[in-house]
Amino acid sequence: MCFLSFFTPAYAVYDNLYLVGNATEAGWNPDAAIPMERSEAGVFSWTGTLTDYSVDQARFKFLVANRWEPSITCRCDVSGHLLVEPGVEYDLYERPTANDGYDNAFQVAVTGVYTLEVNLNTMKMVCTKQDETERENWEYVRPEIGADGEGHVFPGVCTPFGLVKLGPDCGDMNANAGWSSGGNIHGFSHLHVSGTGGGPKYGNILFQPMTGDLNLADYSSARTGERFGLDLYEVTLSKYNIGVRLTALDRAGFHEYTFPQSASSKVLIDAGSCLTLNVESQELMASGVKILSDHEIEGYSTVRGGWNLGDPYTVYFYAIFDTPADAYAVWRGTSVLTGNEVDATGTEKSGAYFEFNTTESQKIRAKVGISFISTAQARENVSGLSSWSFDEVRQAGIDRWNEVLNTVDVEGTDNDKTIFYSALYHAYLQPSDRTGENPLWQSDEPYYDDYYAIWDTFRATHPLFTLLTPSRQADMVRSMIDIYEHEGYMPDGRSGNCNGRVQGGSNSDILIADAMVKNLPGIDYEKGLAAMIKNAEVEPADPRKEGRGGVEEYNSKGYLSTATERSGSRTYEYSYCDYAIATVAGKLGQQEVYEKYLERSNNWKNLWNDNINSLGFKGFLWPKNSNGDWVNERDYNVFRRDGWEGIVYESFPWEMSFYVPHDVNGLIARCGGKETFLRRLDTYFTHVENGFDQGSYMGLFQISNEPAFLVPSLYNYVNRPDKAAEIVRKVLKNRYNISATGLPGNDDSGSMSAWYIFHAMGFFPNAGQDVYLISSPVFAHTTIRLENGNTFEIVATGASDKNIYIQSARLNGEPLDRCWLRHDEIVAGGTLEFVMGEEPSTWAFDGETPPSSPVGIDEVSPEIESPQVRIQSYSAQVGENEAAYCLFEEPEKYVKWCDNKSTEPWVIFELADVYEVDRFVFRDSKTVEGNNNVHSYRIYTSLTGADGDWEEVVNRNDEAAGNANVKDHRLAEPKAARYVKFSMELPTGENAVRIYGFDIYGHLKERVDRGALVSVGKTFLKSSGSRSFYANARHLFDGVTADTEYHWTFDKSAADRHYCIVDLEDVYKVNTFKVYDSGQIDGYNVYVATECPDLDKDNATDGNEGWTLVTSGLNKNCKSVTIEPVEARYVKLEIPSEHVEGESASVTEFEVYRSDTPTGIEATGNEDFAVYPNPVKRGESLHLVAQGLVSIYTIDGKPVWSSWVDEAATLSTDDFLPGIYLGQVNGLERNESFKLIVE
Template identity: 40%
Template sequence: MRKTLLSLFMLVSVAVAMAEDYTQYVDPRIGSIGLGRTFIGPAMPFGMVKPGPDCVNMPNAGWAPMPEKVAGFTQTHVSGTGGGQKYGNILLQPYLDGQQLREGVMAQRRIGETIDLGYYSCLYQNHISTEITTAGRCAFYRISYPQPGRLFIDASWFLGKDTIPDKREAQQLVGTHVSIVSPTCVEGWSSVRGGWNNGDAYTVYFSLHTDKAFSVLQSDEQTCRLAFADETVNIKVGISYVSCEKARANIPANTFGQQLATLRAEWQKMLSRLKYQGTEKNMRMFYTALYHVMLMPVNKTGENPKWADSPYHDDYYAIWDTYRTSTPLLGVYYPEIQRDIVNSLLNIYKNEGYMPDARSGDCNGRTQGGSHGEVVVADAMARGLDGIDYELALQAMIKDAEVPPTDHEKEGRGGLQEYNTLGYIPYGIPRAGTRTVEYAFDDWCIAQVAKRLGKEDIYDKYMSRSGNWRNLWRADYEWKGMKGFIMPRDAQGRWLDSVPWGKSKVYHPLIPYRPDTKVAPWYLPWWNTFFYEALSAEYSLSVPHDVPGLIDACGGADAFRKRLDTFFAEGHYNVANEPSFLTPWLYHFIGRPDLSRDRVTRIINENFSDQPDGLPGNDDGGAMSSWLIWGMLGKYPLAGTCQFLEFPQDDAIEQKSQNDMLMCFVLNRQYRNWPYSYRWNGDILEIRCNTAIYNIHRNVVDNASGFSWESAQARNARYDNVSGTFGFISKAAYAALLAKGRFTYDGITWRKVDETAENIHVRADKDNTEMWIAKDRELPIVMKMKNNPLGIDWDMKQ
């Protein structure tokens, strides 16, 4: 019997906006307490300005629940991040006559609070009410005082202050300026460096305008205090990273109410691209997760103080977190946004030398596990996103793979010389295990882009490197009945059974290394360990580009099934971190998508909810939320490809057509039968084969110059399981076949042998592979293939 997510029936489609108001299901409180760390204040989709409260304990997103006191309201925040803080700039704090600063802070206690999409309000104990909404680059405030009120403006405030100079991940003040421009305008700037990415200084310029005149009580380079004769004041704060003049120009003419309506209309437009039906609870979970995905990265086009190329996005926090699930989600449902994001990465490369793996405050850093701009580019290309210079992108990817950076925590690949020389990164270089495995995947992505650009030599080189994960695969290591793990190795090629514990130069004890060993004391961060934010037990199942090869290395399908069962039963699965995102879906690759469905459903039921603590780990700029979205949709993207894994729809009733067939094929002398179908969804052709889903743009269907059936699995037929393949030639090639009796694909000429009423029989000049191409179907399907050198021959049956 089919299990449904949280006992709901799902219906998903991409379509035009319907009458239903999807904004009603967004609850910014979800994920704000506990590990989620999501931003609760108002925000536009990918908006640069995110105004909200900063509490005195300085959480990463500023807000903390009552009774924590509020230091004031700042204009810039991130969402869902771990590590050190970033932003929290240009603080406003309303107060009453008689209240004083204490240690530079005028903390206020809340007695009431409202948190909604695009709107935040709170009531202080002294009965000051502050309401906030926002435009993309301007914050709107409506402040109501119980008596003529006052306002404290502090340009020197920011999150993550520390008394230790240059403390790692702490923000440090560089300089400020505050100027009284008129009785209704204050302008200035704040320059801050450091934070989570240890970045160079960034400068936030502001232009603050009030609808009521004020008198100045105090003013200096860092702060000012204003007094109003009125009890209600509307304030707009334009923000820019370029100048006060630009901040002033970023202020729209809207009133508070008009801007709130504009914001909600924009969110309705974005949220309505995905239609999801379920219980009220699940609707809240789904649409809040979708909302979270669109909080970062932020669109700062025209706001880059270093160079003018556009588009420009900032706050990739970090691509290591988002490439698995957020990147494909944007590529499928918001391709115009993802196109701009990719072009932004390329503009950063053109002007600064490397694509970032992470970036904030207009500065690259910090790289975590790899150089995953490669995955973002490969994913965009696989999904047919146009308007991207893929030749330039390939240059950027190859630079990551070949040129060691000056600062590998900022950009590029650390341990690159060892990786390219040894084929792995030896123990002792931070995050050696993670980097080896993820560089192999990055190299696979380079190969895919090179292949599509017709650069066979580059393709062959990086496909070879994509197997480097095997160089840390210790096949004879057995633990808890599981055999074969990614394990530490030194530069001489020796496996290490014991490794140093910690970083002390005085006392450096050795401890046995096992698949559940962190190799550092609890107080040391993941940056210095063999694996980043995971252990060998997890990373030994994290080879997304070569899962069939991983299954083979684990001893075959039966051993792999037992390994997965043990992995979950023994508690090694970590729902809170990204390296395990794919793991519950791996049952697909051994022909048991029902077990993937059961695992994913259980994980969602046990770890996610519509409550403030409803996310089990850092949202990481929407990474955790996008995993939830895919799970609730019942499918999972294979990043860097156009393929999906999908839950089996056991009880679905579908009308059959000639587009529904059975693929009967031989692989390694074994016969298999898989369901095969294709459907058009606008300009996207959706092909399903077994549990794999391929989304292919109409331009590729019409004009492709290579075999579209060349999936990652098909290209390496030594595996004993293939999760999906498909075959058709482009309509352009089919037209050439009809006109000339031949066509050329991938440099191989195919010539007509004979034909029947149903099929045209062709043979390849190069290797005598034979195909029978359908004549009577809308798509030129390869109905039959023989003598395929990849070892996969098939016959389509109706």
């Protein structure tokens, strides 16, 4: 049996009490024990879910600290547990040690939401079961999570991005957000920041209720019954026995004081109060108040300094009470003065007080408007509080928060939901929306302050705004651009209407790029680009305030040396900021700017030292001195952590070496490939280095500082989302909780909170790009209500603390085998489904890796080589060996296309198929002869090659372009093209243009449908010798059968066997081969293979090992042969020398046809429909077999020909320009579509 009503009170009344047990979220882990709310000395409560005893013998008890001894529980005479009934009072027992009596605990019979009330004064507990009505999202918010310890979160009251943040200022008045867990309350001020490090900011316009005599030297009070909520802050000032309740709207605070009976109840107003700290402290410069009546007052405070070392800012206020005062006065320093107005300068404070004769429990309320413009504007801001009802104002604040918190619904445990919605709340505390409150200039643009700092928030917080509230994020970007227009630089940090500080790169650049790639409207991106370029090019007067420090050195050397503080981390961050500039410039079509900054985004490599070795890995970020030499290893190491004056800010080289978010593929290559990179990540998360406290680190991983934010998600770039899931879920479980110390570090304006939010939903952004990297969703069901009206749902079947691994995924019903998403895929709405499991799976191991290296960085698009590209036509040439085919020769051969006959020389390249082209490289006489020959030129693309269908993609006319040794142009956006035109102006004073090579890069977009012909444009592998490039065997597969200058010419005596090999790129059943030659060859052999033979053996006397001979029937009299179908991917055409007449011979084209379609006819498998020949040469007849209305259109939809066809028709192609056409047959019984190629 259990003894109930038997025990004496506890040995001590404790200040804290924690709930622990496997009936709770904490489990049997004292470090995760759940703090209970303390209402008064010895009295605690908690509300949440308890699991019934039938589930794993679930039970709970209480701890007085995060350790097992002592514990407070029930006491039974056996090793058992007490099943409690709701509403029954139970005795408690303090168990001092684990050896004292039996280890008993409480249990409940039914799983549900309970309230536990514990009174250690009487040693009683009452358990009350809550009704099953669902709590609203805002009710899960606990503002105090992360307010203590290193989190520095603001726990007072405000609205999303509210100007007013009303809360207590405690202790030594040096806490970043005003509140601290220890010390007295000095009063309640109206401006604060949240989650910040460094020195504090604000703490202005402080109100303090009191009773008794006025002591201006110390009016603080101890506190009891402190309660935090999204909707109110509540506390009792025990010195005065006054109850305080606070709530707030955007620009005004609402105070409610419950006084005891007293003839000397007062409300003190301290206009000069502000938060101070020895380092980066604020300094009061002036203050003053003016009493307007027995219930009104206005005033101001001017302060400078703080974390951003800011210029002076002035805060104005207007306050009105609902009760007239019986007396009032002003004061300065420690003296009460006569009159109704007072001013003070310097550090001496000033203020006033209102005195009331109160009855027991009398409430006195005050509304306080805050402004940065004037007291008149502050009075106007009070009008937003239309009611004197505390509950009505409180509800209005809840309504504001619901606009944010209801954008996401999650289904999960109460503990996880509490962390999630509290994090979402914290993310939306800053920056501060001060639109209309800018004292520095007039503007129609939005105005935001308290960017604290973008170096922290660009990585997760701002991308969260972009996803959930994009109109807000667009306003913030507009505000940054407006600051640039009026002050010269966008902010990285800003507070008190003053820029400062810059911790690393010019990170506002990344926010503009992020907005652009995610299509945020309403932003002047042209002005934004100008602001970004200002950051990148102009050295600021104070590099800790704004801009890029050391930018002149960076731009000249491509890195920062140790002569500039934070040289390592800033070089890496500047590289990414340069990539952001390239992104915006490319989207705006500013090709020259795009190319310049894309090239600069490679600069991180200039501080990558391949010779530095650590933990079995080679290559790390490493500093250079001002002479350009690597710093000696005796003077530096990869584990060195620095601050402002060091090499790597808030990180260290082992970690910072991972920071290449725009070129992860390039980083992987530098690290030695994917397998090495994978091992390197594993080591980073597991290696324990001396001095790296594993209470703060996970191996070398420090979630408490932002440079590490992206590193867990880098596993996705090597297709190992299972490893990302392990790290992320371990951090979410062990470094976040619902206590006042429940954040892993400074929240940094919601940065730590946003990291949690994204990963709890199951993905994380790579800021500045439109990619989200999938990790492991915490919740079984997440619904995101997007601002555009769409809904995106994430369903994670089986999700739990154990089932953290994705087994399979579907996006909108279709299988998803990649571990990343595009922004557009989310905002379009839909459903992302996961099946979760307890063991790692191979999901996404073979899927497409996330996009990383942009064009022109490390993994460029491949060059499009002959036979995929050929010269279609060109303007003219000078000598016999100076034709345009020289453009395809290897650079080291120094042959050129030369034209002195045209004022605007040009050449048109034809691609065998449609490509996404994205890069052009050419070499003129500057490359070979050292002089600038071409500086005005243009490059165009086209799908048809027809006049009027060319799009200009490059246009340069400047000396800088001409002076480039190699002209390398990368397009910001790939262009679909089948034709490329290169045009230039004949240079002044020159008799000819001289071009030594022109290369086109891109990826195959779409094959031209040539019916059964499968060899055109396919991969040329190898051949025996040829006379020169224009006589190369590559031309046998370029699709040109006419006898042109492009053919394969060889000397008979050069070899016993002449051959060429083509890769058809897939296995086909082939049956027909054709040759077009000079008439001097009287015998060919054709070999095939499905697996690639050893090509080195083709040079041997008997080089046909691995090949199958399928025909020797081609000769002078038979240029086409058909055989029984045979499978082939690799085809070799062989010409024995004894079959060659004369000293040399030429072959123009070699065609291979598959057997499943009639040669030269595009068919659909129906005997009554065909289009042939296809491709057709312009001027030849086109034959149609069809029944219905046949219409032919250009690729962009313009009609070219339309007629009714009754069984068959023939039409002329004289009026068809070369290119791709689309056809449609609208028949009586069925419809058909086809593609037509005109050459």
